[in-house]
Amino acid sequence: MEQVVVSKRPKFKVTYLMVLIVFLLGLLGLMASLTEGTILKPSVLFGLTVNVVEIGLMALSLTFIITTGGIDLSVGSIMALCAVILGITYEKTTNLPLAIIACLVTGVACGAFNGLIIAKTKISPLVTTLATLSLFYGIARIISGTKIFSTYPEGFKVLSQKMLFHMIPYQFMFFVIVFLVFAVFFSRASIGRYLRAIGHNEKAAKFMGVNVGATKFLIYTLTGLICSLSSMIYLSRLPAAKPDIGLNLNLEAITAVVLGGTNIMGGVGNPSGTFVAVLLLGVLRKGLQLIGLGGSIYNFILGILLVICLIGFSYLNNSKKKHSRS
Amino acid sequence: MAANSRIQGKLNTRFQPGKLFTTEVLLAIFTMLAFIMLYSLTNFKTEAGLTTFLKDVSYLLPASIALTLIILTGNIDISSGTMMGLCGYAAAYVAKLGYDFYVFIPVALAVGIMLGGLNGIIVTRFKVPSIVATLAMVNVHLGLFILLPSGGWVENLKTNFTFLGTTTFFHFIPIIFIVSLVIFAFFLWFMKNTRFAKKIYAVGGNSHAATLAGIKPDKVVMKLFLLEGVLIAVSAILFYTTKSTVQANSTYGMEMLFITAAVVGGTSIMGGKGKLYGTAIGVFLVCIINRTMIFLGFQDYYSDAVQGIIILLVVLLTAVDMKKLKRKEIR
Numbered sequence: 136m137e138q139v140v141v142s143k144r145p146k147f148k149v150t151y152l153m154v155l156i157v158f159l160l161g162l163l164g165l166m167a168s169l170t171e172g173t174i175l176k177p178s179v180l181f182g183l184t185v186n187v188v189e190i191g192l193m194a195l196s197l198t199f200i201i202t203t204g205g206i207d208l209s210v211g212s213i214m215a216l217c218a219v220i221l222g223i224t225y226e227k228t229t230n231l232p233l234a235i236i237a238c239l240v241t242g243v244a245c246g247a248f249n250g251l252i253i254a255k256t257k258i259s260p261l262v263t264t265l266a267t268l269s270l271f272y273g274i275a276r277i278i279s280g281t282k283i284f285s286t287y288p289e290g291f292k293v294l295s296q297k298m299l300f301h302m303i304p305y306q307f308m309f310f311v312i313v314f315l316v317f318a319v320f321f322s323r324a325s326i327g328r329y330l331r332a333i334g335h336n337e338k339a340a341k342f343m344g345v346n347v348g349a350t351k352f353l354i355y356t357l358t359g360l361i362c363s364l365s366s367m368i369y370l371s372r373l374p375a376a377k378p379d380i381g382l383n384l385n386l387e388a389i390t391a392v393v394l395g396g397t398n399i400m401g402g403v404g405n406p407s408g409t410f411v412a413v414l415l416l417g418v419l420r421k422g423l424q425l426i427g428l429g430g431s432i433y434n435f436i437l438g439i440l441l442v443i444c445l446i447g448f449s450y451l452n453n454s455k456k457k458h459s460r461s
Numbered sequence: 462m463a464a465n466s467r468i469q470g471k472l473n474t475r476f477q478p479g480k481l482f483t484t485e486v487l488l489a490i491f492t493m494l495a496f497i498m499l500y501s502l503t504n505f506k507t508e509a510g511l512t513t514f515l516k517d518v519s520y521l522l523p524a525s526i527a528l529t530l531i532i533l534t535g536n537i538d539i540s541s542g543t544m545m546g547l548c549g550y551a552a553a554y555v556a557k558l559g560y561d562f563y564v565f566i567p568v569a570l571a572v573g574i575m576l577g578g579l580n581g582i583i584v585t586r587f588k589v590p591s592i593v594a595t596l597a598m599v600n601v602h603l604g605l606f607i608l609l610p611s612g613g614w615v616e617n618l619k620t621n622f623t624f625l626g627t628t629t630f631f632h633f634i635p636i637i638f639i640v641s642l643v644i645f646a647f648f649l650w651f652m653k654n655t656r657f658a659k660k661i662y663a664v665g666g667n668s669h670a671a672t673l674a675g676i677k678p679d680k681v682v683m684k685l686f687l688l689e690g691v692l693i694a695v696s697a698i699l700f701y702t703t704k705s706t707v708q709a710n711s712t713y714g715m716e717m718l719f720i721t722a723a724v725v726g727g728t729s730i731m732g733g734k735g736k737l738y739g740t741a742i743g744v745f746l747v748c749i750i751n752r753t754m755i756f757l758g759f760q761d762y763y764s765d766a767v768q769g770i771i772i773l774l775v776v777l778l779t780a781v782d783m784k785k786l787k788r789k790e791i792r
Contacts, residue, residue, distance in 0.1 A: 206593070252773070256780040261592045262730045265539070266772035269717055273766025386600055389593065399593055435604020441597035445589040453588060 204401025211381030222284025246359015334401030535732025577690020665732030
């Protein structure tokens, strides 16, 4: 039975990616007609790619985690904590390299903390990261108090203001590069196969010779690193480090991953789908903004979208397999 | 069940620090110590302080029971906080129109059952992991708050709504505390004497084995989500009737309190293991920690970090315990 499923999967993946791209173009068309073409202007269209970079980076590393059957709910909190650390270090020392190093170290440490607990103790990732979600958020709030750190040197903002050919923002280029690296690693390197093996059947992966604990530790630490990178990109765009910048980011990132075709139960991952889904969410948010609907409507739609995706995918999986994974 | 107790019997011959910590006995002693500390530290001696404390306990208790039952089956519901907000808003909205408690309480219950049922259908019918499903529902609920008339606020509620929350016996025991105690007593009886309770443990302990024993796990989980809706609605009424202004999003984030209470009380997050009286002790502990931190002058944002640390610690300790158990079992 498993054999049949495995052989069918690549075909399904390709068609789903196409469906997603068509959906993206359709949404773009809809938004264009609703905003009378404003969204299709190059400045707006490439401008919206800036806003999705942080979410996109997190979603890419979350794709890895969800492929193994895990989840990381604490991404938003790690990002907020990194941002606050960067802000406070720079304000105290006015030493930018030191601040950046502190930020990176914080991210890696948070990710490693998650990874260590999940890999070593076999506690389910969702509980661990639910606890660290409030832990990191709480630490960020304790450190910052009511202050908002908003003084950064000019050189820091350069990243967000320069464009390639006066059109394509550098952050987006960075996102694309990271995506390509992730996609290649996922489909070509042995680690990608390990991730899928762990997601399908952890015990079997172990007997196959995969070091499950180390792999899990690695991807959670990687997610921490990615979160600290996201926090820097965020701060170069909006220089205001406060603890609540990370709220709801986990939902957005998870929605992008699930919408991209990664199975929430693990075993099937799709970085390219995640990439397209991230762009789709960016178009949706910018479009709603241009129409004049606030951020909470966006979150509402996001929630509904996630529910629909989850239901749809599980329906597809169940009808294919008859028996659900239990 | 029999095998489990046999293993435990074998283990009890040796001293186990991790095991001892998670036992409810020690927790109860700890709670009492904390209570004494709080009592001597603060203005707790005054009747007002005690009443506030009991009010905190009374609205946390039913919701924590609900979360305990859900966690016992191996599921989780992180939308319970926002669900509570919606239930409370519905009740307050009806009360504002001038209806009495025999109208607004059923309305809140109906809303709770609806929302709980929705979660249940998504989780059981479509096999979506409950944490992701309810994470999505949190945002749906938060979006609903915005769409509600006047942004999810109901102001200037009259005594037809607030009498329940403000009435006290002997000037310090709030009536809502009695209500939640009655609910707690009922559930203690329920967990001890009904077949359904056994099914909950069976589903949480080993879903596959439960199926083979003739239990339908999906049905049990679905019923539990409906029950959770009812209990959350009760909690909402106990919480909001103490206030004359109802703000639907004020309970956002409270789900962490419920989960903390359940987990601290010894409910295994993997399901299948846990006691309701443990949860009650957990509720007391959570309230005491919050109160103590307020009285010691910490800002409220310390509580996020503290909750996270508590959950992690307890879960880590139980995991260490489980590992030992498994090792023994294999031998």
